[in-house]
Amino acid sequence: MEFFKGVSFETGTKGDALARVSEAQKKKELKNYEPTWEEVWLTGYPSTTGKHKNGIFQTKITPKDKDRLLDVKTAIEAGQLGMGVESLKKFSKAHALNLYKQLAEARKAEIIKGYLANMPENYHTVNTHEGMEWVLSLFEDSYALGAEVALDTETTGVEWWDRTVGLSLTFEFGDVEENFYIPYGHTSDHEQLTRGYVMKKLKPHLEKKGTKLVLHNSKFDSHMLLKDGITIRNNIYFDTMIAHSVLNENDEKGLKAIATKYGRFFGFEDKSMSFGELFSNKPEAFYSNESMELCTFYACKDTHLCLKLYKWQLSMMKKQPKLYDVYFNYEQPLTPAVLAMEETGFEIDFSFADMYKTELQAEVSDLEQKMTRRFGEINLNSPAQLSALLYDELKLPDISGKRKADAKTLQKLVKHESDLKLILEYRDLNKLLTTYVEPLPEKVNKNTGKLHSSFNQSATVTSRFASKDPNLQNLPPKARKLIVAPKGYLIFGIDYSQIEPRTLAHMSGDAGLQYPYLNNIDLYASLASKIFKLPYEACLEADGETYKKAGLPKHPRKMMKVGLLAVMYGITVPSLAESLGISVPEAQKFMDDFYSSYPEMTAWMAKQVAHADETGYVETMQGRKRRFIGHTVIAKHYHALHAKVVNILGREPENIWREPLPRNLKKQYWEVNKDYQRVARMSVNAIIQGSAALMLKKAMIAVNAHLERKGAGWKMMATIHDELLFLIPEAVTPEEIIEIENIMKDVVKLDVPLKVDTEVMIRWGEGIPFAEWVEKGCGRKPFEEVA
Template identity: 45%
Template sequence: MMNAKLRMEGLHEPSISTAPDRIWEAQHRKEMAKREPTWEEVWCNGWTSHTGTVKKAIFQTGLTDLDKERLKTVKAAIDAGEIGVGVESLRKFTKAHALRLWRELQELRKHTILKDMVDKTPTNYRLIQTEQQLAQLVADLQQETIVAFDTETTGLDVYNDVIVGMSLTLPKADYHVYIPVDHKVGKQLERATVLSRLEPFLSSPYIGKVLHNAKYDIHMLLRHGVRMRGLVHDTRVAMALLNENEPSFALKNLATKYGKYFGFHDTSHTFEDLFGKTRFDDVPFDVALVYAAKDTHLTWKLYLWQREHLNRLSKLDGLYRDLENPLIDVCVDMEQAGFLIDRQYAVIYAEELRQEITKLQQSLHDHFGNLNFNSPIQLAKKFYDELQLPEVNGRSTDVKTLKALCDKHPGIEVLLRYRELSKLLSTYVESLPEKMKSDGRIHGSFNQVATVTGRFSSNEPNLQNLPTKARKLIVAPTGKLLVGSDFSQIEPRVLAHISGDHHLQEPYLNGQDLYSTLASRVFKVPIEDCGDGSKYRKMMKVGLLAILYGTSMYTLSEQLGIEVDEAQAFIQDVFRTYPRVHSFIKDTHEFVKENEYVETLYGRKRRFPGHRQKAKVYDRTVDEICRLLGVDELPVDFWQNKAIPRELKNQLRDVKRDVESARRQSVNAIIQGTAADIMKRAMLNLHQYCVKKGWALCGTVHDEALIIVDASISAQEVAELEQCMTSAAQLDVPLKVDTDLMTRWGEGISKKEWFISAA
């Protein structure tokens, strides 16, 4: 009885003894809730909220160099009393708020900045307003061998906006000019007059031109009937080769970051900073002069600085001179050519899609009731709460998740189809005709340096993402054909060349199917069982590229529909069968660890700053874990192994993602980057051939070139087009091109079938 009593009393002791503590904690929380972080804590040191949440200081968060400079400006302005903090409590003073204050500060400072710019206009900045001044400029231009050039316009639409002024830097004469031609107020020369006087200079291939984002200015000159020739340097494109990791390639941002190396130590304000939504033809001449003349002045200085670096990097310099610079004119011509849209087909197809979508909506209502099928919240509630479907990816309703749930409910497949057609209708079939210009074509934009590997990208529209069904809206003009010439297996061929793996080269040299041959060797089954459509060939095609680019065994198991240990065995089998491929990948990982960059066959660099230290920590930690476990490589389930100290796991976790990402990207940069370089070399050949024939290279999608040709094209001419591509590189294995001819994109016929039917 006594023991029971003691036990009962013991149960009450903790609550009695901790009551004061609880009271103190409650009071402490109240005090903490009222506590304001200090100014230094907000900016530099960080602080802890009353809930125990650690708040990072603004300067402790991830910042671009540009944001860091802007935030420093804001802090200094507040410290100086120029502006207030703008919030009632410093607890609400966030990075986003500080950046908003920066924009407000620019508005406050704008008048002062503009006045200061005008007051400090260099004496060699000249405004050209008279015939006499223009005549002197033209005379001075004749003494120059290379100049910087830029246009000022009413907007960014190269097919509808107009030039309102032009600026030039004349290095020998040592002055910089702005020529207004269409401002709303002020004495100025007519645009036609100025262009007619400058046209011989602009179109001369013998006077070099330096521009920043030259493609835009070339388009704008074409808008007014002048074709610029003699482009020797585009500072934007060159910067992407010198540092593909730049957060911004805008001229003013580059000048602000690097200007101290070539004589510009102050902040170079962007157009938006200074003028907001004001059009340049509304800008007064004194401001326009200092802004526009500085553009070419900066471009020239940036060019000289870039030249110093390129002169020391001969391979990269050759890549720029021989490939990227001449490609700018190719991009201009592709964009000018555009794609013809079949508007009537678009109307008919859109109506067909709407009818099918309506039927799918009715079917979805039958399956799931009255829902908004575009609402993830409503779908998640229906799937996971009401229907009790297994939760995947945190109650996600994205496409990947829905595909995983397809066998759990018959309505899921209907929903996937509904989403596919809805996107096809709204994003492509309805919107593409709206992008047409007055000539009935869409004129997209091709960017040769938008990706870190050097592959082309495009927008307005994004041809890379254009579904096959949407491609059918694009047709050949009357009397013309669309030709699509596509490199066959360009990346595996590059891998075969770079790795030097004879087993990988053998199928290409013997005219055999690569994936069937690989599958037969890896799975150890007769090649007859690995033909087109076989499961072995399909697995090999997916698996090879996945392994090449460092896909984990977990992801590979999902892609191939096999268990994780089977995926691991598959990877090991491939590496065992193709040891030189494995060596190439390992050697690349070691090289990037020591040098923090890799490069393509043609010298394009992909840089990984900071990787060396992280990789060394990663390797050291992995070695230590393997030593503890007595194994040669990390087991699949090592995270769950309690024999591994938590400290080691945390150490690995801190760097694992970054290191493995850099390793994947390094191999990808070499293979995909080299393939991209080869494609670009092929495009130069194709462009030259098309100009000679009077045809038009109109686009590129991945490894395919799209060309508008005469409907009477011969088999010999198709062979010559293919030769333009296959001669772009000399590898240890032959390059191969597959060509389709078509009147409507996506409905191609192989060249063999085309010419048989034509006969």
């Protein structure tokens, strides 16, 4: 027994010792292990602890960083850059990105050196009267030949308070191709002409009717030149930024980004760095410190590139006549209208803003005290603290399963804890105060005394307008009250009524959808009557009882409004169920009944989805495209898997995870179905929304032309969703407003009539219907009576 024990102990001791020796040897080997270049970048290698250390390209990397890392790797391999470490174990992603900064600096110096060494002979600095006369003679020649002239302003920055320091021009006709930079605002000892002289000489040519100017982001240059007393908006012949959004709405819109991607097609490959990367994020410093030769090169290069890009874009559009038509009949003539709208701006009622701010501050403070008394000291901006309050202290049900504390979740939890309304109300009022009421007056342009929002006609993939500073689409109704009509004017809001449902009714040709519009009855009540098999009158809002007897959870008209939006915007069935407060099966039946009740609409939608599957894009009524990159491949995969699933089941799948199918097939189907259905929903919406957006743009063009004929006092102020805001002299007659309404209604002929609703205001958001305004005597009289 003793012997046996001894043997066991001795064996165990020797085994442990060998294991320790082996472990020590392994650690020594790992410590001394030197990874290869390929392991550092691609495959990874064992760390000193024995764990696998990923290669740089196996880690999470943004596309921008990936390009930079590739540059570093290539430069080191080419001997252009040192590794900067003694051991490759210290060569990390962070180190590689730091090396990129060195590489960028070295390249910056090389690029600038190359610019100056290879300055094209046709890049000229204009700093003499003789040089200016040459430019003016080329303007005359271009005008006589109907040739386009590229224009770009060089400025101290991109804000409203910035100014121009110079201007570049490119002329090209016949064998002539000349590029000029005209400096006049450099704060340096550079020889240059005066601003007044340059503007006096250029103004007649830039404003001459029929001059064809080509620019990239023409709105910016137009606003900048307006400060110098030159109005170019009616001579903007082509904007390469907006044109590119028509040719490919998914691309970046920057001139350098476009040139990098497409320059090889028009002989102008450009993979250089941006202005900020090359020089500085402070243009004013650049134009003060850099040589005039470098300023000339950079400025001339922009207009040279812009003109080349224009000619290539034009050739692409001519191959696609529908897109050519969209640009030249919708987008191009719209730009002057947008510029005029931005120049008009908004009058802010500062005294009201101060009073409203004080009022809101008191309300917010009162709510903070009430919340403190009810919930204790808590930072509402801390999701962690709010989650702890909801789920740990108040013991509320975790509806999301993720301890969420967002507004949507709080609204659901109110039925469990009514005092949560305090938090929701606080958030709304505090956002109104800090995001709108306090900042908006501070954004007023000191030169004009008005708030000028920026409108972007090409910001969205569906062609709808976007705005910023402020974003009018997101401006709460209560914040709109800060905007007022100046003395002697009124604000008119003319809104297209149900323009997207009307567009769907027209494009689908569905008689059932068209019926309410052709017979001037309520759309939603008509749809509800057909879907729920109720009398039309029972579906009007005036009847609040019949639907209850029929067992409906909500008023049928309200349900139908949500249902139609679900169809047009591609809302999922679970989301629809949540919006209507019904179960998912009930929501599915609702949608099935909707589709079966309007077969022509359903067939039209299926046709559009099939077109997207086959071509990867859909078209609006006017021919504008909405492209879905990679969708054709996804569609083929989806249809193949769907056929396989149906073949196995002998029917259409329902909840794929509950079907008797192999798990791997379920997973594959679920993944591809998710991507496929997303595009299927978006494709239909893109057609409806895009078609309606272009109709609004056409109306804006026609109305703006009408306002210009009326005189300087008639202005278009803004576009918000499907509405146009106008600033019009208070002496306007009802007939003159009806004339504008008719222009908007007649801008396009559909199978159903277009309708507009007009509101009259002194303060935005506190208006009265047009009919009431007329009945009470027009002008400001109806509002004075209210006051």
